[in-house]
Amino acid sequence: MIKREAEKIILSLAEQFKAVAIIGPRQSGKTTLVRYIFKNKPYVNFENPDIRLYAMEDPRGFLSNYPDGAVFDEVQRVPEIFSYLQQILDESNNNGLFIITGSNNFLLQETISQSLAGRVGYLKLLPLTLNEIKDNKSTASQLIFKGFYPSLYSNSIKSSLWYSNYINTYVERDVRLIKNISNLVTFEKFLRLCAGRIGQLLNMNSLAIEIGVDNKTISAWIGVLETSFVLFRLQPYHKNFNKRIVKMPKIYFYDTGLAAALLGIQNSNQLDLHPFRGALFENMIIVDLLKTRFNKAKTNNLYFWRDNVGNEIDVLLDNGATITPIEIKSGQTVTTDYFKGIKYWNKLTKKEGGYVVYGGTMAQKRSNNITVVPYSKINNINNEE
Incomplete structure (x- = not known):
């Protein structure tokens, strides 16, 4: 894996906020990076239709499976979950509980600003920099x-x-x-x-x-x-x-x-x-x-x-x-x-x-x-x- 410059600041955000949101274009390396940094957290991809349906129909039951947090990928696909996530974050004393990623800036920011304002640290992850590639x-x-x-x-x-x-x-x-x-x-x-x-x-x-x-x-x-x-x-x-x-x-x-x-x-x-x-x-x-x-x-x-x-x-x-x-x-x-x-x-x-x-x-x-x-x-x- 190419070492990403954002790794250090993502860890810092996880120490300061109860959740971290990493947004950026599809294929920019969000999933690879967060799974590498937070390898001990369960990983959930909401592109999977079965998982998405479960989270939409029974958000409380779905979230009860992750008492110690998780990595939620492409979370803009299930905006219904944010209101329930808010309560969990408010009741927890732990930072860096949930790591969420998304490739749709508007949908993600709109839902986060409505439900999770002040609880989430943001980072935009774009494709590789010239310095990350190191191609001479x-x-x-x-x-x-x-x-x-x-x-x-x-x-x-x-x-x-x-x-x-x-x-x-x-x-x-x-x-x-x-x-x-x-x-x-x-x-x-x-x-x-x-x-x-x-x-x-x-x-x-x-x-x-x-x-x-x-x-x-x-x-x-x-x-x-x-x-x-x-x-x-x-x-x-x-x-x-x-x-x-x-x-x-x-x-x-x-x-x-x-x-x-x-x-x-x-x-x-x-x-x-x-x-x-x-x-x-x-x-x-x-x-x-x-x-x-x-x-x-x-x-x-x-x-x-x-x-x-x-x-x-x-x-x-x-x-x-x-x-x-x-x-x-x-x-x-x-x-x-x-x-x-x-x-x-x-x-x-x-x-x-x-x-x-x-x-x-x-x-x-x-x-x-x-x-x-x-x-x-x-x-x-x-x-x-």
């Missing part, structure tokens, strides 16, 4: 194409075959669970169009026209993709510094391999010269920064900034007291153009510092405290509150 042999294009789901690193399955199955399972099964979408063919077209808009401003009107549905439907479908950890919105930084700024979010995928599959990219060699390579490289870096935050049970503190004349910063890390600018460049050779955005930002904010993450291998320290970081070493970027 693959190129950036190979990593982008392969993606970061643990199954792809523990089995010899071809990534194109794995993602084809993942997309079919997701559209046919998970989407129906979240929202009753009748035309799944249209939804899958929408999913592929979103992959073609990685790193771009989210223009719902444009998507609505291209798909042939209204803006409300697009908004609801974006919500479905966010809820099931397929994509996320990177919000614009809110301070304008006396400039007119862009207020629309950008969209990125939680996994570049999935995005590449949706774009119809067949192999990593094809990606080397693909027009989306820069956007996918940017996506890989941004989501890796997000994974590192989530692995510490911290909230998303990433933003982008762009004014109305095109000055832009790819990522801002908002740590409250400090705002750190990051520029992302897929090229392997550092040029003066890489620093233009950060220099403009630092002049505007009267600060110095920042990072340039690029596709090369050599770290560099530049003037005005700007650090050039190879993509394979982005875990060295300081993002602490």
Whole structure:
């Protein structure tokens, strides 16, 4: 098993809270990790129809089988159980009693906030980080194409075959669970169009026209993709510094391999010269920064900034007291153009510092405290509150 960075903080949460909820996309390694950490706890998978029916029809009787707690997998399938779980947690003096996992953010958070608020410690577990993989042999294009789901690193399955199955399972099964979408063919077209808009401003009107549905439907479908950890919105930084700024979010995928599959990219060699390579490289870096935050049970503190004349910063890390600018460049050779955005930002904010993450291998320290970081070493970027 690949050692996960979240292991230590999950143990810490179990010491502080009566229950721990680990949520994230399907196949991100939640089950493997919790069964490894809590190997002495009974394991229950609510994807099993018999178990699910038992828990729904007789929740008290079902829970009486686990007086010392358990690991409950895909618990969003039985939301009825949460009200009964609340009483058990309230009557117990033990922390780390139940460990619950789920791949549907909305359903899980809604039921937990209603029944178990204050009793549960949260952690979002996304696919592997670059640091967890520790792959020094693959190129950036190979990593982008392969993606970061643990199954792809523990089995010899071809990534194109794995993602084809993942997309079919997701559209046919998970989407129906979240929202009753009748035309799944249209939804899958929408999913592929979103992959073609990685790193771009989210223009719902444009998507609505291209798909042939209204803006409300697009908004609801974006919500479905966010809820099931397929994509996320990177919000614009809110301070304008006396400039007119862009207020629309950008969209990125939680996994570049999935995005590449949706774009119809067949192999990593094809990606080397693909027009989306820069956007996918940017996506890989941004989501890796997000994974590192989530692995510490911290909230998303990433933003982008762009004014109305095109000055832009790819990522801002908002740590409250400090705002750190990051520029992302897929090229392997550092040029003066890489620093233009950060220099403009630092002049505007009267600060110095920042990072340039690029596709090369050599770290560099530049003037005005700007650090050039190879993509394979982005875990060295300081993002602490």
